[in-house]
Amino acid sequence: MSEAAEKTAPEQAPAPPKPVDAKKIQSILQANDGARMRTWLSICSRCGLCAESCFFYLAKNNDPKVSPAYKAKVSLGVIERKKGRVSRQFLESLVDIIWGQCTTCRRCSMYCPFGIDIAALIAVARAVCNSQGVGPERLLEVTENIRKTGNQMAMASEDFVETCDWMAEEYGETVAGLEIPVDKKGADYMYTVNPREPMYYPQDVGMAAQIFHVAGLNWTMPSTGWDSTNLAMFAGNKAVATMPVKAMYDKALELGAKAILITECGHAYRSAKYEGPYWVGAPGGLPPVPVIHSVELFRNLLRDGKIKIKHKFEHPVTYQDPCNVSRNGGLWDVGRELVNMLCSDFRDMSPNREHNHCCGGGGGYIPMGAPFKKRRMESGRVKAEQIKATGAKYVIVPCHNCFDQINDLNKEYELGVKVVSFKEIITELMIIPEQFQPAEEEEAEAPLEAAEEAKPGAGEAQDS
Amino acid sequence: MDKLYEFLSGPGLWIAFIVFGLGLIIRLTVLLSISREKDKPFWDHREAGWALRSIFHWLVPWASASTRSQPFFAAVVFIFHLCWIGVPLLLQAHNMLFEEAFGWSLPTLPEGLAEILTLVVIGCGVFFIVRRLVRAEVRILTSAWDWFLLLLALSPFVTGWLAFRQYGPYDLMLNLHILLSEVLLVIIPFSKLAHVVLFFFSRTAIGFEFGTRRGARAW
8 A cells, every 4th residue: 555655646647547455445444343343333223413513514504415424325335335346536535524524522422322433444444545555645744754753744753852951051042951862761741743843843842842841750752653643643643643543652662751741732642552553453441651742731730730830821711622632532631731821811611521523624634635625614614613612712722733724713713812832831920939040141152153154143132 | 814823923923023033142242252352442441420411411412512403303202212123112012012922011002192102203204304405414334224124113103103093994903013123123133223222322322432531521
């Protein structure tokens, strides 16, 4: 499958009509042919209750063709019935359905009377397509990046470590003695990130480091296995999806880290904590060391007084439950505790918690890029209306995909909100204890110079 | 007609019961045995509490967000299932046969009430038929087989009531009633109607998946 992806990924032109490898499809069906799958495929009573649970369905004004059961029926249902003997054209026609109309948010799985995990059915259909090199082009490219480099943005390990050093210097200006330890042995937390942080938003790494440093955390960044995201999971490529997870687990064990800490990203958490253990065949379906999400760590730090804030954030805020942090991660209450510790005017969405709607950017949707943007804005109407109804001016979002999606929705639907992460709010409000206050005169020079070197112009204001 | 009745109410009934019982047992056994290999998440995260809560919230109406969104439908589904199972088991006429065949019987419903509840089942069935036709998201999912199963599930009640009221030819109605019931029993283990038992397993599985693993309520 990876060979096929390699050929089709770079250019726009469709792949030369290649016959479908029915055997390969059958092996995927066979691998998934467990008691649950058999039961799910055979007992759907066609009651239609799943329809209204789906935000794509709602945003499409109740188009019956967008109901979850229908999408599963015309994708995996047909593949199963034909025992994998389907045409390439058919598989290509599914892309619009199983990627274009589903983010595998799993809300429908909670609304089915029989508990049919409809999103899991869609995931198998994605795996079938992926095995034939079929899928949204950008996801196939990203999968290749992961296969070749171990992270989705093909960032070199040295560049990553360099970014960490740079951020340590830059943010050392506000928090004295700030370090971003790399490959430190025996740390309590091995912090893993989304490659877009070191690539495009290095301040995310800097802010996290500030919080960890002030809280006195024993933490480290790994030089490899630092990408906890997993877009191969959404592309339906289990073999490649296993690679970054394994690299992360191996690194944690090698460093003797007591826990893997996940950045404010939803699907990274799902991949590392819930899906990954089964891909690597971990006993009991548990990761080798506990996997902890930033939301939970931040909550603990504030609750235990390790981080103190100057005052609460006073503007009206709402909280976006990322599907893979709340519904699929169990942290909806933890997130709310944290919001309430930080903010004085919290206005919840409706529905909320594990019942909250997907933002429309999950399941690989944001990385699927421009060809899917228009549809992403259409289906995001449900989320936009939810946000609008709260009257909040800030949306706290502990997930990069939700972050991008809600930013886009903000423009599209003129919501007039600001999208923020927990890191941003915490570093804004956090009291920096005396021992971490930078000594204004003596020490200001060294880190400043370094910062200037790394990012010309960054330190100009204080230089003068 | 008498010979047919003799067959249907004798060996025919036995065959139907055996196929029904064995069919379900075999299907369950096969599923449980393959699950050891391929459904590790199910076995890894067992917790009785989550299974029971996951089942309970979908057994009774309005205990899940999903059924609250269509409260009338939820109520009809509940009443339909209750009567569909209860009426045949607690019917006086059936219990006389149980007494005759096995020497035991269950408590019975008064005849008048049993008739009302039979009509309730039929009424619920009519609602399902209309709903299936009227609601686009349901209609689009419905196949000929779904229609057949729905009508088949209702047929013993319709024919049973007609026979009881002696509308139409009694012997024919009675034989049809028994025949259709037997066909229904035979088909249950091999169709979506196997949800009579599989419901409990699939709800258990999703209870573990959302509840044990994430603390999320799948209802």
